[in-house]
Amino acid sequence: MDIKDIIQEKNIVYKRTDHLTDKALSFCPGCGHGTVHRLLMEVVEEMNIQSKTIGIAPVGCSVLAYEFMNVDMIQAAHGRAPALATGIKRLNPDKYVFTYQGDGDLAAIGTAETIHASNRGEKITIIFINNGIYGMTGGQMAPTTLIGMKASTCPYGRDAERMGNPLKITELVAQLPGTYFVTRQAVHTPNHVRKAKKAIRFAMENQNNGLCFVEIVSNCPSGWKMTPNQSNTWMAENMFPFYPLGDIKVPEKKVV
Amino acid sequence: MKEYKLMKGNEAIAEAAIRAGADGYFGYPITPQSEVLEYLMAQKPHERTGMVVLQAESEIAAINMVYGAACTGKKVMTSSSSPGISLKQEGISYMAGSELPCVILNVIRGGPGLGTIQPSQGDYFQAVKGGGHGDYKLFVLAPSSVQEMADFAKLGFELAFKYRNPVLILADGIIGQMMEKVQFFDQQPRITDEEIIKKYPWTTTGKTPNRERNIITSLYLEAIVEEQHNRKLQEKFKRMEEDLMFEKIECDDADYILIAYGSVARICQKSMELARANGIKAGLLRPITLYPFPSKQISGLAGKVKGILTVEMNAGQMVEDVKLAVMGKTPVAFHGRMGGMIPSPEEIVSALKNKLIGG
Numbered sequence A: 001m002d003i004k005d006i007i008q009e010k011n012i013v014y015k016r017t018d019h020l021t022d023k024a025l026s027f028c029p030g031c032g033h034g035t036v037h038r039l040l041m042e043v044v045e046e047m048n049i050q051s052k053t054i055g056i057a058p059v060g061c062s063v064l065a066y067e068f069m070n071v072d073m074i075q076a077a078h079g080r081a082p083a084l085a086t087g088i089k090r091l092n093p094d095k096y097v098f099t100y101q102g103d104g105d106l107a108a109i110g111t112a113e114t115i116h117a118s119n120r121g122e123k124i125t126i127i128f129i130n131n132g133i134y135g136m137t138g139g140q141m142a143p144t145t146l147i148g149m150k151a152s153t154c155p156y157g158r159d160a161e162r163m164g165n166p167l168k169i170t171e172l173v174a175q176l177p178g179t180y181f182v183t184r185q186a187v188h189t190p191n192h193v194r195k196a197k198k199a200i201r202f203a204m205e206n207q208n209n210g211l212c213f214v215e216i217v218s219n220c221p222s223g224w225k226m227t228p229n230q231s232n233t234w235m236a237e238n239m240f241p242f243y244p245l246g247d248i249k250v251p252e253k254k255v256v
Numbered sequence B: 001m002k003e004y005k006l007m008k009g010n011e012a013i014a015e016a017a018i019r020a021g022a023d024g025y026f027g028y029p030i031t032p033q034s035e036v037l038e039y040l041m042a043q044k045p046h047e048r049t050g051m052v053v054l055q056a057e058s059e060i061a062a063i064n065m066v067y068g069a070a071c072t073g074k075k076v077m078t079s080s081s082s083p084g085i086s087l088k089q090e091g092i093s094y095m096a097g098s099e100l101p102c103v104i105l106n107v108i109r110g111g112p113g114l115g116t117i118q119p120s121q122g123d124y125f126q127a128v129k130g131g132g133h134g135d136y137k138l139f140v141l142a143p144s145s146v147q148e149m150a151d152f153a154k155l156g157f158e159l160a161f162k163y164r165n166p167v168l169i170l171a172d173g174i175i176g177q178m179m180e181k182v183q184f185f186d187q188q189p190r191i192t193d194e195e196i197i198k199k200y201p202w203t204t205t206g207k208t209p210n211r212e213r214n215i216i217t218s219l220y221l222e223a224i225v226e227e228q229h230n231r232k233l234q235e236k237f238k239r240m241e242e243d244l245m246f247e248k249i250e251c252d253d254a255d256y257i258l259i260a261y262g263s264v265a266r267i268c269q270k271s272m273e274l275a276r277a278n279g280i281k282a283g284l285l286r287p288i289t290l291y292p293f294p295s296k297q298i299s300g301l302a303g304k305v306k307g308i309l310t311v312e313m314n315a316g317q318m319v320e321d322v323k324l325a326v327m328g329k330t331p332v333a334f335h336g337r338m339g340g341m342i343p344s345p346e347e348i349v350s351a352l353k354n355k356l357i358g359g
């Protein structure tokens, strides 16, 4: 059998979604951001909602998300994506609106917008990438940096006494009456990728029931100063015990 | 004949926003402009026209809600007073950078800091020189009556969409709080989603197969591209001169010109009458748009008069622009009150005598 006989439409088992543009991703090798971009766009494609989707890119490593996601997108000010999403969805209730935010964006400068959009029950989906560090600005301490973890602004490790504690914003958000679905996932193994995609799909499908919040605990090989493989191992050993994976708030109707 | 209503400036602009077909308002309470949000909520605009009104968690959130909604081509508005307008500046800069239309009302109170809830014009520089970071301008309208508060809501939306730029209505506590008669224009229909797609093809309304995705951003990583973007913006800011507005009262035979805007222009009109009764030929020039500024008109008058007195409720802000327009052609003096104090017509006439006429 010739190779040409194999490369045929009918034999395709996986295809890159055309909801991602052809532009090469600007993320560092091994970074989880790219995988989450893909999952989100696959979900938009599978739900057939491209013409009704409006996305909001944050300030952070994913500031250029609009270069890669083939949907209408807006670049927000640092931390304000949930406010933009509120304005959009309130005036365009028939649209699917998502924000895509890092931990500095969502859990430090934008805490008020995160909490209040969640509490009001805005009908939006928030994708929250928690890598425990400020990737874009060169590896400073984030609100989610673990105790003892090193960053450029806590070079000897985070010390609770002087620098405060890491913030479990996802658990906080889950307490609020306006959230419908709150979950924490990861994308470092094929199995986790599959679960994360299911969660993102559920979060997009159900945004009109209340705010849907998907945290992805992710790596930052550059900020953590590790190889991609080391960073994934380190994440599993250190991040997951403090940020345990799994659903945190599930609507009663949901069949798990 | 249309009926007159007796209303506060803050209520008039809120009513006018509904009638102008506004799609949304996002705000946060602060004196002396809280009546805007209160009036809107009491009117149930969701029933009247379908307009969305939301009390945000902060001024920062409010302007960013406006930012998001404006990206979808909707007519949106926010209002606040000085400290709240300071908080909005990052969002306003983003909107100017991304070329988005909206109407922002600042009912100025005295500052700096928490200041006072009394009226002031202390935010002139912030309003006309940009306000937030970066090189940009807002189209700035300065109402001097309750009627103009109403009229400028409608005009503000028209200009915002004409230029794809935020329009700032710069009022002060007097205009916001005082009651006057006002006549309203008829209810205008809200724009439909189909009309938005046709009229404003740049909006983020969802990528359809017949067009590329729309992106709204103010980020240009390459310096040369950012410079080009800035050039384009600057050309637009210049073009705004097309819609320059000012009012000249008894300037033709005047020896002395008073220049003032907003509520102070109303007071100066009285001063002008008092001066004329005292044999001083005074005229008044009232800039209605503060950006664009009537520099050419002021320059033209400067060649004909013996002096110009600029009157403001601040330490002397617009007077700098007046001096730039006059370029030394005639003496320019300034009279100002601060901290919520309002100048009286008599003290303005005294200032004119003491600072310009002499003797």
Ligand SMILES: Cc1ncc(C[n+]2csc(CCOP(=O)(O)OP(=O)(O)O)c2C)c(N)n1
Residues within 6 Å of the ligand: A059, A060, A061, A062, A078, A101, A102, A103, A104, A105, A106, A129, A131, A133, A134, A135, A136, A137, A142
């Ligand atoms: C108002 C404001 N403050 C600070 C910055 C600088 N800044 C850019 S990205 C960033 C941190 C982003 O970190 P995070 O949200 O965790 O995203 P990541 O880059 O890790 O994906 C900061 C502080 C900014 N652009 N705007």
Ligand code: SF4
Residues within 6 Å of the ligand: A026, A027, A028, A030, A031, A032, A033, A061, A131, A135, A136, A219, A220, A221, A222, A223
């Ligand atoms: S700095 Fe970190 S978060 Fe940013 S792209 Fe690189 S690896 Fe990813």
